Amino acid sequence: MKNLRIALIAMSALLLLLSSRVSAQVQVDEQRSELHIYDEPTSAGTVAHREFKDSKGRVVKSIIYTGGGPAAPYREELLREYLIGVSKYGADDCAVEGETYWPSMKLKSTVEAKCWPGTATPQLTTMSAWCQDTRSQTQT
Numbered sequence: 509m510k511n512l513r514i515a516l517i518a519m520s521a522l523l524l525l526l527s528s529r530v531s532a533q534v535q536v537d538e539q540r541s542e543l544h545i546y547d548e549p550t551s552a553g554t555v556a557h558r559e560f561k562d563s564k565g566r567v568v569k570s571i572i573y574t575g576g577g578p579a580a581p582y583r584e585e586l587l588r589e590y591l592i593g594v595s596k597y598g599a600d601d602c603a604v605e606g607e608t609y610w611p612s613m614k615l616k617s618t619v620e621a622k623c624w625p626g627t628a629t630p631q632l633t634t635m636s637a638w639c640q641d642t643r644s645q646t647q648t
Contacts, residue, residue: 541560542561543558566603606618
């Protein structure tokens with residue numbers, strides 16, 4: 509009984525910690541998103557993108573889509589997520605961090621930037637990418 513009480517207290521503390529972290533994240537207004545459907549697919553096969561903006565009008569999340577049907581005009585209900593991008597901003601609206609995810613929310617790449625003092629112009633940008641290794645075994 510004592511172990512159960514300790515486990516419940518620990519779970520409550522963990523939930524409290526997680527809820528405070530979620531509320532500290534950037535709030536994205538789903539109503540402030542804009543969907544842009546292209547007239548023709550890009551060379552990579554994407555047909556649309558959606559931008560989510562914060563209260564200052566900065567793009568904080570973007571989704572790139574494929575699908576949409578066999579040909580233009582592409583239909584929103586047939587779009588499939590291809591990549592998801594998240595941006596964070598620092599002083600002077602400088603985009604200081606960016607992350608790109610696959611639709612499964614598996615991290616694809618990150619970007620970190622430092623801007624010239626007092627500007628939103630990048631001075632130094634560092635990019636990192638992750639590879640996914642898929643292996644299969646064949647039976648002989």
